[in-house]
Amino acid sequence: MQKPLFWFTLLLSMLLSAPLFAEELTGKWRGNLQMAPQAELTLGINIYNGPQGYTLTIDSPNQGIFDYSPSHFKIDGSNVQFQDDKLNASFTGALQQGLLRGEFSQGKKLTLNLTKLDEAQLQLLENEGSWFGDLIINNSARLPLVLNIAVADKGYHVTLDSPKQQSFGIPVETFSLTADKMEFKSALINANYSAIWQDNSWQGTFVQGAAMPLVLKKKQN
Numbered sequence: 001m002q003k004p005l006f007w008f009t010l011l012l013s014m015l016l017s018a019p020l021f022a023e024e025l026t027g028k029w030r031g032n033l034q035m036a037p038q039a040e041l042t043l044g045i046n047i048y049n050g051p052q053g054y055t056l057t058i059d060s061p062n063q064g065i066f067d068y069s070p071s072h073f074k075i076d077g078s079n080v081q082f083q084d085d086k087l088n089a090s091f092t093g094a095l096q097q098g099l100l101r102g103e104f105s106q107g108k109k110l111t112l113n114l115t116k117l118d119e120a121q122l123q124l125l126e127n128e129g130s131w132f133g134d135l136i137i138n139n140s141a142r143l144p145l146v147l148n149i150a151v152a153d154k155g156y157h158v159t160l161d162s163p164k165q166q167s168f169g170i171p172v173e174t175f176s177l178t179a180d181k182m183e184f185k186s187a188l189i190n191a192n193y194s195a196i197w198q199d200n201s202w203q204g205t206f207v208q209g210a211a212m213p214l215v216l217k218k219k220q221n
Contacts, residue, residue: 024078026048026049028059028125029046030043030044030059030115030150030151030153031043031044031152033110034110040157041159042062042150042152042157044114044150045057045058045082045091046059054073056073056080058084061128061149061150061151061157062159062169064130070082070089071084072084078095079093079095080092081093088106090104090106091104091105091112115153128150129218130149131148131149131202133145133214135214136214145206145216146162147160147184158184170186170189172184172185172186173185173186181194182195183195190208190209192207193205202215204216
């Protein structure tokens, strides 16, 4: 009589745990990939559980990618996996003590631990995305710049691109943002920026040796 009771208890445990994991996994998850000693990339996984089951999409805010659907994904209990044939990328992880701990692979294997965004962090998402502007040099020449703002578990993770110079993912070590003012500094390129919010754009001055005007407008995702 003990064996049937054991299997009944095990089945009951599995049935009770499934909704629990579903609730814990549902939400927006973010973590940073250490691509190089001075280069990090924020990666996000969005998990929702609806009437038809789970859906999973991927965000890479520093690259301007949002709600990307991978070729395949699987969510089984506390385990999460996805694979994308086009990007030749994959992730395998499991929910452990509130973190989605795992390994991301794209050419090489990297540790990726994701934290679910809380209510305060979700409010910051309105600032997330790519902000475009032309740096005015010597009052005539224009150099396109892109400021990429990502929401991470500890606030913002920000990088800078200079597409014309083939420079991408330039680290921004210091970043502050309020409703009407934004400032950032990049030690790698010895540059800083200060701007105020006006006419649906950030209007300010970019300093790198000389002071140059720079207006940043957000790209609509």
